Amino acid sequence: MSLQAIRGFKDILPAEAPLWRRVEETARGILRSFGYEELRIPVLERTELFARGIGEDTDIVEKEMYTFPDRKGQNLTLRPEATAGIVRSVIEHGLHGSGQALKVYFIGPMFRYERPQKGRQRQFHQLDVEALGDPSAHMDAEIITLLGHFLKTLGLGGVTMNVNSLGCPVCRPTYKEELLRYLEARRDGFCSDCQRRMVNNPLRVLDCKVPECSALAEGAPKIGGRLCPDCRTHFDLVQADLAAAGVDYMVNPKLVRGLDYYSRTTFEALTGDLGAQNAVAGGGRYDGLAQIVGGPSIPATGWALGLERLVMLLAAKGEHAAERPDLFVAALGGAAPVVFGLIQDLRRAGLWVETDWAGGSLKSQLRRADRLGARRVLVLGPDELARSAGMLKDMDTKEQTDVALDRAVDLLFSHIKGDGR
Ligand SMILES: [Zn+2]
Ligand SMILES: [Zn+2]
Structure with a gap:
């Protein structure tokens, strides 16, 4: 087991x-x-x-x-x-x-x-x-x-x-004496813990969670x-x-x-x-x-x-902490070392970046980005690498923009931190 x-x-x-x-x-x-x-x-x-x-x-x-x-x-x-x-x-x-x-x-x-x-x-x-x-x-x-x-x-x-x-x-001592007189007159109605504690510590009886005790305590002097x-x-x-x-x-x-x-x-x-x-x-x-x-x-x-x-x-109440990755990098056709390097650079710049090293189709990676709640997806496939620009998609507004790879860290950082999300 x-x-x-x-x-x-x-x-x-x-x-x-x-x-x-x-x-x-x-x-x-x-x-x-x-x-x-x-x-x-x-x-x-x-x-x-x-x-x-x-x-x-x-x-x-x-x-x-x-x-x-x-x-x-x-x-x-x-x-x-x-x-x-x-x-x-x-x-x-x-x-x-x-x-x-x-x-x-x-x-x-x-x-x-x-x-x-x-x-x-x-x-x-x-x-x-x-x-x-x-x-x-x-x-x-x-x-x-x-x-x-x-x-x-x-x-x-x-x-x-x-x-x-x-x-x-x-x-308090005068009050405790008065309380004790009240409790002792009803001693048998209280649970055994209360009966035992009554003399040393009558206030504890008012604390007792046993329903019979709290009902009796209701009428006690305050x-x-x-x-x-x-x-x-x-x-x-x-x-x-x-x-x-x-x-x-x-x-x-x-x-x-x-x-x-x-x-x-x-x-x-x-x-x-x-x-x-x-x-x-x-x-x-x-x-x-x-x-x-x-x-x-x-x-x-x-x-x-x-x-x-x-x-x-x-x-x-349905309160959830809204913690969402800044970016999901979808590397198509396997992540090239240049993509790996970019992802680490973005993280070292302070962005929360997710990816999936196992890769998979664009559709399955977008699904994963969605499940993670990523705010944006950066698509980097062979086409994008060939023209040295990734396609950045805002998952909330569905807007798309191109991001030049040689300036990607600066561009993404200012883009993501600039809009305060
Ligand atoms: Zn006082
Ligand atoms: Zn009790």
Whole structure:
């Protein structure tokens, strides 16, 4: 039997890659204009980093990590997300110490042992954006604005930001007690995970995806009315900024993150494409994380976005990256060395040139050029070579022109680059 890829590990085939590339290139361009730099983190980290940085009692750490001992018995884990690794790297290299916000992003594969399904793989890809060292509401609003702008630029429709505030170590404990009283009174209605987590971390129960749990959580007290004055001011400013930047947002009091190191702003991007509202990205402020992984206190905010799902949504909308060769060279009667040389010269000049060394009839080569979506075809048969001029055909307008071979590189380059296509 021939070998196959591991379940949940998927090849991204050449036909799919242009859409991925478009998403990634769009992200890099927009991140640049918002002042973000790339920080590339390793695939493997010590298991302890994720156990502390994601939380021991989360589904990710309890059930979904690819963890194994290396040859010396050290416990290692394939990164299931990027934030913990980024924070580890920032602390390790002292990148946060400048007094300026450190704004970084990362694009790459993550690994979780989940049940594979449509749009969800065991090796999946995330775009991760983090701003460290700035506690201000402006930074939260900016990172949300950036996310919305990115999704809209890609062509995603009906993008709405759900936002909420989770309070802070001043106001949250009182709220948690009140929440716990509500949950304990309905204890038997919750799933076993929720029952177990309830006491240590009642907010996690509001996060649970089990339908019975989320139905019960519906009636639970919300933190919104219980924010301390500082948190209230912070959250009001986030909203005022979003409104000023023209970001579509709504306050969703049910939007929570269960871990204690999250504070204040939390958010999720929803798209109305494909009917129901779908969450495509989420994030929030995590001022307490750096200390949990052994560093100093670093206020931080960020978001993560699953690329599989985004690419799937864009593909379902019929979005394709329009990547078309500049030129197809149809060499008739076998490619003479002079044609071979010309093709390499054109490529070295920066043009995307396709050809078919196997040759074939003009008809079959034109068919191939068409399939590739080539914008132009240069026909070079024995007749053309004899008169030292190729016949250039524009595949969109069907216009034909002659191109003198001794000046072909200059002529084609200015012709092709000159019309901006
Ligand atoms: Zn507070
Ligand atoms: Zn539950």
